[in-house]
Amino acid sequence: MKNWYKDAFTEDYIHIYQHRNQTEATILIDRLLKFLNLPGDSLCLDLCCGFGRHLSYLLDQGINTYGLDLSQPLLENAVEIRQLSGRVILGDMRHIPFSKSFDFVFSFFSSFGYFHRDSENIQVLQEINRVLKPKGRFLIDYLNAEHVKDNLREHDLRCYDNFTVKQKRWINSDLNTVEKELIIEDVKGERSYFESVKLYDLVDFRQLCSASNLKITHEFGDAIGKPFDIGSSRLIMVGGKIDSHLS
Numbered sequence: 243m244k245n246w247y248k249d250a251f252t253e254d255y256i257h258i259y260q261h262r263n264q265t266e267a268t269i270l271i272d273r274l275l276k277f278l279n280l281p282g283d284s285l286c287l288d289l290c291c292g293f294g295r296h297l298s299y300l301l302d303q304g305i306n307t308y309g310l311d312l313s314q315p316l317l318e319n320a321v322e323i324r325q326l327s328g329r330v331i332l333g334d335m336r337h338i339p340f341s342k343s344f345d346f347v348f349s350f351f352s353s354f355g356y357f358h359r360d361s362e363n364i365q366v367l368q369e370i371n372r373v374l375k376p377k378g379r380f381l382i383d384y385l386n387a388e389h390v391k392d393n394l395r396e397h398d399l400r401c402y403d404n405f406t407v408k409q410k411r412w413i414n415s416d417l418n419t420v421e422k423e424l425i426i427e428d429v430k431g432e433r434s435y436f437e438s439v440k441l442y443d444l445v446d447f448r449q450l451c452s453a454s455n456l457k458i459t460h461e462f463g464d465a466i467g468k469p470f471d472i473g474s475s476r477l478i479m480v481g482g483k484i485d486s487h488l489s
């Protein structure tokens with residue numbers, strides 16, 4: 243299960259997470275752009291862009307953005323459905339294959355904390371640091387670990403027109419992860435997927451960032467920009483390089 247992220251993001255992901263759609267991405271970007279003050283000529287990276295729902299809307303807003311993801315099927319969808327050819331690249335977030343320097347690196351919708359070893363998650367932050375311009379900034383849109391633990395729904399069943407999804411969730415205290423088993427059933431039969439995401443909290447993130455020469459400057463509890471607190475639904479962090487004198 244260590245390399246679960248290599249198998250979990252197939253075409254099925256788009257159907258299972260159909261509520262994580264273009265509308266949700268559009269609302270998030272519209273709200274974020276209000277408080278991020280991105281200069282019009284910014285060059286941005288959507289790290290783990292998936293099928294490109296944020297990336298395509300950033301481009302629609304005139305923001306020069308590229309995307310990286312490890313899932314071939316999701317990138318094919320990005321190219322075929324969203325015409326993102328030339329904008330997306332297949333790669334691993336631990337080895338970002340861009341020689342460009344970015345003004346902003348985005349990580350949307352819990353696309354971090356996928357590696358069981360902290361050192362590998364730090365490696366991702368180090369890569370973000372490496373591809374940022376000296377005054378570049380990053381945004382990580384992550385789960386709020388406390389909220390996840392307090393509201394864990396151990397089982398649920400969702401029924402759609404053509405398929406059903408059974409989900410089982412649990413906390414793995416040894417690995418400090420929240421884990422999920424998903425069973426999808428449709429005319430093709432039954433398939434199962436597994437997910438495992440680190441339950442890093444803000445204190446953990448400050449340490450991981452500091453080990454990567456990054457600093458968190460702002461944290462929000464949702465996409466409207468509400469201050470983060472223990473009951474927030476999300477943990478959205480914005481920051482930059484430690485030595486860039488960001489405030």
Ligand SMILES: C[S@@+](CC[C@H](N)C(=O)[O-])C[C@H]1O[C@@H](n2cnc3c(N)ncnc32)[C@H](O)[C@@H]1O
Nearest residue numbers: 247251290291292311312313334335350351353
């Ligand atoms: C929860 S999805 C979010 C996708 C997208 N940000 C969105 O909000 O629609 C996580 C994404 O991370 C990608 N991913 C998983 N492991 C990766 C890795 N090691 N390097 C790059 N991308 C990875 C998956 O393929 C998937 O598209």
